[in-house]
Every structure is written in C-alpha cells, then in structure tokens.
Amino acid sequence: MAESPAQGRKGGPAAPQLRLDELLEGLQAQIAQVRATRDRVHTLLDAVLAIGSDLDLDVVLRRITESAVTLVDAQYGALGVLGDEGKIRQFITVGMDEETVHGIDHYPEGQGILGLLIRKPEPLRLPELGRHPDSVGFPAGHPPMTTFLGAPVRVRDQVFGNLYLTDKRDGAEFDDDDEAVLRTLAAAAGVAIDNARLYEDARRREKWLAASSELTRSLLSGADPDRVLHQVAATVRSLSGAALVTLAVPFEGGDELVIEAADGEGAEQVHGLVLPAPTLAAKVFTSNQQITSAALSDEPQGGGGSAAQIALGPGFLLPLGSAEHVRGVLQVANLPGGDAFTDATMAMITGFADQAALALEIAEHRREADHLMVLTDRDRIARDLHDLAIQRLFASGLTLNSVLGRVSDRPQVAERVQRVVEDLDDTIKTIRGTIYALHERDRTDGRGGLRAKVLAETDRAAAALGFTPALRMTGLLDTAVPPGHAEHLLAVLREALSNAARHAHATGVEVTVETDGSRLRLRVADNGTGIDPAVTRRSGLDNLRRRATELDGSLTLTSNEPTGTVVEWSVPLS
Template sequence: MGEPPGAERPGSVPPLRMDALLSELQEHVERVRGGRDRMQTLLDAVMAIGSDLELEDLLRRIVRSAVVLVDASYGALGVLGEEGTIRQFITVGMDEETIAKIGNYPEGHGILGLLIREPAPLILEDLGGHQESVGFPPGHPPMRTFLGTPVQVRGKVFGNLYLTDKRGGLLFDADDQVVLQSLAAAAGVAIDNARLYDDSRHRERRLSASADMTRALLSGAPPEEILRSLADTVRQMTGTDLVTLALPVGEGPDLTVEAAAGEAADRVLGLALSASTLAAKVFTTGEPITSEALSDDPRGSGGSASVVGLGPAFFVPVGDRDRVRGVLQVANVPGGPSFSDATIDMVSTFADQAALALKLAEHRREAEQLTLLGDRDRIARDLHDQVIQRLFADGLTLQAVLGRVRGEPTATERIQRVVDDLDDTIKIIRATIFALQHRDRQEQAGGLRARLLTVTDESAEALGFSPALRMTGLLDTEVPAAHAGHLLAVLREALSNTARHAQATTVEVTAEASDRTLRLTVADNGRGIDPADTRRSGLANLRSRAEELGGTFDITRRHRSGTLLEWTVPLPTDGEAAEEGG
C-alpha cells in the first residue's frame, strides 16, 4: 500500500523547518564571513597605522580606521595634556565649515571628561540622556549613540577615542567595543614607535643645530648675527610660525626681543616685554611655561601675543636657575598644531647650548669693551700729552711773534686768527678727551633702553593699560645724552597727551636709532586730534625740541582711528658728539 498524502517519512524534516534551518545556517555563515571581513579590516588597519611614523598623520589615520571598523558617522581622538585636559582634538566626519561653526575644540567636560576621569570603555545608547552630558555647543551636529575607549602608551593614558552615531540607526554593541579596544591597543604601540622616531629626528636636528652654533661662535660673528642665527635654527628645528629670543634690559625683569624668526618677525623685533608677560615670568622663575592659546591666556598680558595673534606656544629659559640669560618663545598661529613633549624637550636642551653661546658672546663683548676702554685711555693720554702740548706751544710761539708785528695790521690779524683757531682746536680736543673718559660711566649709569622702559611703565597708571614698546638700533651707544633727554621728554609729553585727550585703548611706541637718525613714533587708537589744532602748548614744545636738534615733528590722523606722532632728529657725528659732551 502506498503512503497517504502528506505523511512524513521516518527521520525526515518538515519543509518549513528545513527552510528555517537553512536560513539560520545562512545567517551564521554571514556572521562568520562578516566577522572574518571585520577581522581582516582590523588587521589591515593595524598594519596601516603601524607603518606610519609621522605622529600627526598617524593620529588622524587611527581615527579614520576606527570610524570604518565600527561603521560610525563621526570619530575623534582627544590627546590629553597637562592636568587631564584635552590639548589636541582630531576629528573625522565633519567638514571645515562645521568645525568653524563649532569654534574652540572641547577641553574635557561632560562625557569626554568622564572618560578622562574613568579611563575605561563606554557604550551609550543616548549620549544626551546621560547624567554627565553637558549638551552640544551651537553649530554642533546632533549625535545619539556613543562608543569610547582610552588609548594607552606604555601604561599611561595618551588620549581617548570617541565614536558616535553608528550608521543605519543601529546601536554600538560588545563586538564593536572589542574591535575598538583592539585598535586602541595597536594604536598605542604605533604612537610609541612614532614618538621614538620623532625623538631620533629631534636629536639629529639638535646635533646639527649645535654644530651650526659652534661654527658661528668660532667664526667670530657679531653677537646680533649669532642671536638671529639661533632664532632661525630653532624655527627650522620645530617648523613653527614664530620664534623669539628675549634678553634682559638692565637689572630688572623687563626684557626686549633681540632676535626673531618667522613671517611676523619684523612686527615683534625690539618689542619690550614687561614684568606682566609670560616671558618675564619664565625669566624670573627659570621654569618653562606652555599655552594652548597664547593671545587669550589670562596668565599674562602684553608681549608678542598682543601684537600678533598666537595660538599654541611655549617658553623655555635660556640658561639655568642660577643665571637665566634670556627666554625663547616658540609659537604657532591660532589653529596651528600643539607642541609635543619631545619638541619642548628638544628646544629646552638646545636652549642650554644657546646659553653657552650667549655667555661666550657676553665675554667677547666684555673683552671688546675692555679693549675699547684701553684704547680710549691711550688716545686721551696721547691727545693730552702730545697734541695739546704741541698746539699750546705753537700758540705761545705765535703770540710771541704777534708782539713783534704790531705795526703790520694784516699780519697781526692773520696771526691772531690762527691763535684763535688753535684755542678752539684745543677746546675740541679737551671735549673729546672728556667724552672718551666719561662715556663708559654714562653707559653704566643706565642706558636709554632702560629709561624708555621706565617712562612707558610709569604711564600705564594714567593710561589704564601698558603701552607696547619697540626698541631697535644702538640706542644705548649711539644716542648722545642731550638727544636722549629730548627723546624721553617727548615720549612723556606724548603719552600724557594720549592719556588726557585720546580715550585710547592701545598705544604703540617705537624708538629707533639707525642711519644716523633717531626716530620716535607714538601711535594710538583713540578718537584722534585735529592736526591743524596748534593751541596745545605740549605739541608746540615737541616741535621746538625737534627743531632745536635740526629734526622734524609731525602729527597726523591715522587711517582708521587714532593719532600717529612722529619725532625725528639727526644723530651727530663722532666729532659733534664729543663737542656736545664737553
């Protein structure tokens, strides 16, 4: 007999159940295949990041790999800095326009701060619903799901990986967490290798820079050339936007930028740095200082960051705690990359060698000064013992002859004229001797640079802020005492007028001695004055001081707002300066 329709054979599987088993098997195969593909993608990512030795490129590659591996819409790597704050934030998934709308990168609050305080993997279904969430800044794209994990280098947390919004509206799961942790472990090794490679390159640059500095010292180059070479070398070593070297003025904490390298070097060269600047604080304490936004840093005011917009920066002392000879500033423009610890260490080490260069240059200046003083004494002695005595003897001889030719008016007049000329020559030589013997005492009593700093510092109370001061040229050695006195009086009057009438919020003062010309400019952003208004006695006084020295005085309205005062006088020649000193 045949089997009835629909009857199942012993050991057979119903068709519907067979379809379910086949579907389940297919899903399993797909999961295995998907897992194999994800594992292959992970291995490819590990190989890719392991082959990259440029740290900045490596960090961005790590974030891109993480986004691909867990199929996230957005990814970021927050590199930790001092005191557990985020000092570098690398994003993937946002265009430049969105980043610009958001503004400053996060510092480490909210969920990002939670991962910093508790460095462990974290999965969230609703980012905004967590109790630690502080919301998003204006312009930030909405985000919901979240996956984060720390990146460790040699047992220390280097930063955190943040992934948001898994594509397709799905949630991040445990597999995603395992994959991201595996990538983070490989990333830690790759970052360590990149750091070692970076250290080796920095070491090579430092050795090359030291060799260049040694050659410059042995060549007998002028100190200003050595300082300029030092700033250029540091900029090449770091690839930064601006490097300055500030040296002390007098015995106080005030500094002046004596060398600068970068596109904005001309704007900061000669700039005076008061005690309120970060550079002056480094000079006083001997401790380095770093900043992520120098122009906005509340710890200091003034300095090059008030003239040029600066972002990430650091300052290192040149010398040791017993004797700091100057301060090196290395800075990038806002939005530029932050500086790694390796870079700061490299510049600090080079600064120690630069201190030796400054010390040798200082000894060379002292030796040259001693030689100069010896030459002055010798010249003064020779002039007194030989030249004046001979001229005096010649004058007496002519006076004796004069008594014998009284009856001849023409001869008498000529001889008397020669005698008068000899007397004038003796006076000039005596004035020269006096200047040679006393110039070094005047220089030791306090140079023009130090007095310019004093005047601008004193004006801060009346103005309500500290003026920016730039000093260039040989102000301490090329400007005679009389000219210096006029210059300081003009500056006092100009700053007083600004405080009383201009209602300004910034004042820029520039004093320059070059090409036998002494120039002072005072520019403010106040309401301006009418150049035709000559009723102010102070302005007439400034003009008369310029005309007394054969110079000019101009005051004009600036293009946008404020006033520009220019006071220019010629510097005397050596003979004229000696006569003035007498």
C-alpha cells in the same frame, strides 16, 4: 491500479528532504559567517598594516580612526587625544563633512559619556547614548547619535586617548565581535602611536642638535649679538611650530625688559616693546619660573606686554639662562584657537633655551676678553704716545727753540723754524687730546645709553600721567645716534609727554623710538582730547619744530584714531 504502501503514507518522502534543506541552509549560514569573520580578520590585518606603515603621528591618528569606522561599520568615529589634567587636547573626526564640523558649537571637552570613558578607561557599549545617566547631550549643531562603542588606546600602559564610534549602519547595536575588533585595533594603534612618537622625538632631537650647533657656531664666530637673538627666536618658532616667538632682555640696572627679537605673526608690532614689571615676562625674569597659559591675552599683564598688543592664545614663557643669571625671557605662543603646546615640545624648547643661554654666555665672555684686549691696547697706545711720541716731539721743539737764537739775523729761516715749533705744539695738544679721549671712552663705554635715558624719561612721566606709557625701541640707539641728536630727542620726548599729561588728559600713550642707521624717529601717540584749534600760542611745539629744523629734520602733528594726537619727529643721522 493498486496504490503502493510507500505512496499511501501521506508526506513520507518530503520530511527527510525538508530536514536536509534546513541542514544545508544552516551550513551555508555558518559558512557565510566564517567567511564574514575571515574577511573581517583580513580587514583588521590590513588596517593594522596600514596604520603601522606611516611614521607621521597625525597621519597615523587619522588612519586609526578611519580603520575603526570601517571595521565595525559605524557611521561616525572619533579619536580623542588626552592632554594635561585628563582634558581632550585633540579631536579627530570621521564621517562628518567640513560644513557639519564647522557648524558644531565646540568640540567635546571631556564631559558626559566621553568624560566617563576618560575617568574609567575600559571598553564601553551603549544601546542609546541619551539614556545613560552620565549623558549631557550634544553641543549646538552636532548631528544626533544613538548607539555607542568606545575603547581606550594605551601607549606603554598609559592612556593616550579614546576611540569613539556611534551609529552602526544597519541600525543594530554594537555587539561583542565589534568590541573585540575595537580592542584589537586599539592595541595595534598603541604600538603604531608609540613608534610614531619615537620617530618624532628622534627628528625633534636631530633638529634641536642642528639648531644648537648652528647657534653656537654663529656666536663663536663673532656674529652680531642682535642678529643671533633674532636667529634664536626664528629657530624656536621653527622647532615649536608657534605663531609668534619673542625674546625679551633686561635693561641694565632696571626691572623692565625690552623685546629685542621677535619672529612670526605681529613680530614688527611687538619688536622693541618695553615690558614693565607687571607683565608675565617680567614675572618670569624675576622668579626664574616657567609660566604656561591656555590664553595669554586673558592673563593679567598690567597694561603691557605683547599679549596686550596682539591677541594670543595658548603659550608659555620660560627664563633664558641659569638660576644665578637669567639673560632674558622667551615667549612661545599660538593665536587664539590654536593648539596647545605638548610637554615634549616645551621640553625641547627648554633644552634649546638652555643651550642658547650657555652659548650666549660663552660668546659674552669672549666679547669681554676681546674688549679687555682693546682696552689693554688702548692703554699701551696711550702710554707709548705719552712716553715716546710726546717726549720726542717736546725735545724736538726745545731744540728748534734753541736754534731760533742763532738764526735771528735771518728772518725768513727764523719764521719757518717758529712755524715748525708751533706745529709741534699743536701736534702735542692733539696727541694729549687723543690720550684723554681713549681713557674717557674706557670710562663711558656701555653706560648711560640713549635707551636707558628714554626709559628714564617715560618712567618720570608716569607720575604726571598716572600710568606708564607703552614704550617701543628698535635699532642701534646706543651706538648709532650721536650725542647731540640724542639730547634733542630726549628734549622732544619730554615736551611731548608733558603735553599729553597737562593738556591732552590722555589715558594712554604709546612711545616709539627707532633708527635704521640713516634716520632717527620719535613717535608719541596719545588718546587724549587732541589739539584745540582755538589755542594759537604753542611755544612748546615751536621748540620741537626748531629742534627738528636744526638737524634738517621734520615735525608733524596728526590726529590719532579715534581720539588724540600723534607727534612724529624725524631727523637724519648725518
């Protein structure tokens, strides 16, 4: 059978078929690429919608990081939020479990490659992190990472933070498309962050206005000033989210401050604590300047202050009042390892503090006006008693004296008249005593209270001790403690401090004076040598015990831990 010419050409029909298959395969690859690009665009749009659907800033930041990891198919992702001086203030991670996160020695602080991206906020791609000249390695416990892609997140032309992505899952390097997607996501993230921050600012102002209105209403309605100070501390803690807020006010005529209100962790431990001049609070009070610290307990405190009693981390102290009249010092702090306070939070608390100081000043003027009315009323009462009551009683007494001569022949009547005259004399003496007491109270109101006397005793003891004792005072010591009880307490305090200086050789003394309205308590604890059991004559301690017994109270002496003595003197306020 003869072979056709077409069949005789070897491989003729297969060549066009092969070229057609190649074209089809190329077309399918392009279609797959288009579909992948379409899917990626849809995923990007979904991510943009997702991060913009919430107004809580923490939620938005977490969604941005998760979306970035998903879009570029990275194994690890992080968002570093920048704080003051270009340092990383907040670091949000995706791709690591809790155990791995806790095992890392410390979060990045803005060194190495991360610091390069902070200094030069432009997209950065690296095939291998360790080979870059700026690389400083990873902290202990950090998982190994190779490829890197980073991009800045800008909010209104300011760099808010940076997105960091590492280790593409297929083992390849990050490409131009990954960088373009990350750029787009970072732009959308800036808008979402801006919206969330605006919403937070609006909520913060709303809370601030509500708190200011409530504080002003409480003050102008005549609420107890001590309760209002506690309300200020509690409100500031609620607004700032702080772990501890204290409010210290000055002693009259001195440089020392006392913590009159505290709210949060360890509030009971620092309430009533006296702050000597070297403390940060005293420096803020005298300088009228705000102080911010990353670790308050690491600051020099001169042996005193709440940061010396409780471990405190980041925080700030600000004056409460105007430049002409500082009324106190507000301290806002977190525990060690806690977040630093943002500029927006500090600005909000400063505004609230100014509002609180103004309300306190208005309330003080109102109390002074009320007090002036009371004093004026006392003067009127004293004048009326003297000019009307005493004169009339005196005239009645003279009239009855003249009657005595006429009834001398009637002894029983004369005796009754004489008794009435004597009663009138006693009444006149009582009224004169009342008038004197009214004027005397005017002269002594608010001066020389027990608080000031206790502070003076501890200051005098500092010369013998070689240091100033730590002092804590709580309760209405100036108004609730009778003068007799106050004198006994001062004598006991003087003797206890003298014993700590002469016999105990202490290097630290803590004094606590408190009252709850029913009992008065004094506690003096030192870290000295303790009581020598060989000494049997203790006239000083006998005096302290006698003073407690005279007031139906008690005196106890116990050992302090690890060394020293604790003297506790407690009497009822009946």
